[in-house]
Amino acid sequence: MTTILIIVLVIIVIWIIITYNFFIRDKNLIKEAWSGIDVQLKRRHNLIPNLVASVKGYSQYEKNLLEQITQKRSEAAKIETIEDKAPVESDLSGMLKNLFVAVENYPDLKANKNYLDLQNQLIEIEDQLQYARRYYNGAVRNYNIRVESFPSNIIAGIFNYKQDNFFEISLATERKTPEVRL
Numbered sequence: 001m002t003t004i005l006i007i008v009l010v011i012i013v014i015w016i017i018i019t020y021n022f023f024i025r026d027k028n029l030i031k032e033a034w035s036g037i038d039v040q041l042k043r044r045h046n047l048i049p050n051l052v053a054s055v056k057g058y059s060q061y062e063k064n065l066l067e068q069i070t071q072k073r074s075e076a077a078k079i080e081t082i083e084d085k086a087p088v089e090s091d092l093s094g095m096l097k098n099l100f101v102a103v104e105n106y107p108d109l110k111a112n113k114n115y116l117d118l119q120n121q122l123i124e125i126e127d128q129l130q131y132a133r134r135y136y137n138g139a140v141r142n143y144n145i146r147v148e149s150f151p152s153n154i155i156a157g158i159f160n161y162k163q164d165n166f167f168e169i170s171l172a173t174e175r176k177t178p179e180v181r182l
Contacts, residue, residue, distance in 0.1 A: 019155040026143035030164055033136035034082065037167060040129040041076070041089060047121055048073045048096075054115045055103060065102060069095045086167050096122065133167050140164045 052066050072095060076088045100119070144163045147156045155161075 015151075016155060019152050020159065022146060022152070023143075023156065023159065023161050026139065026146055027161075029139040030136070030143055033132070033139040034167075036132040037129065037136055040125055040132050041085075044092075044122065044125045044129065045073050045077055047118060047125065048092075051096075051099070051115075051118045051122065054118055055099060065095065065099060069099065082167055083165055093126070137166045140166050 048069060052070055055066060069092070072088065072092045076085065076092055079085045079088055103115075146152050147161055147163050
């Protein structure tokens with residue numbers, strides 16, 4: 001009888017250790033995925049001043065939009081948490097799309113090699129950002145399933161593991177790659 005009890009206790013302890021280690025793995029995957037998003041956001045933030053400078057020389061009419069983009073970029077760079085960063089980055093994406101629409105009025109700018117290079121780089125960054133978001137949200141999904149599923153939810157409760165937030169897109173226009181017409 002005691003042997004059976006000891007075997008059952010050993011099995012329970014092993015299960016707790018394995019489940020706990022799965023939570024650690026999932027949290028590390030989420031951190032890794034977030035770093036991928038962060039890299040793409042930094043690339044985009046570094047590109048914005050060059051894009052703004054290219055457009056600034058062509059039009060004073062878009063001055064207000066350019067100032068808003070610069071301000072939103074500065075604001076986004078200061079934010080650390082995922083929950084706070086997502087809406088600001090969505091706003092910034094919307095502003096950049098508005099900038100591309102405004103540029104349609106300037107054929108000389110659309111033909112400018114530097115501007116075209118910057119525009120292509122931004123499209124590439126947006127694509128990479130979309131892939132990084134998918135990976136991040138997949139890691140969060142897997143972690144959240146583990147947090148909610150029985151019996152691992154018992155370990156989640158004991159060690160205070162809570163559901164994580166997805167990196168959601170708040171603008172419907174951001175759900176697709178920016179369309180650029182030349």
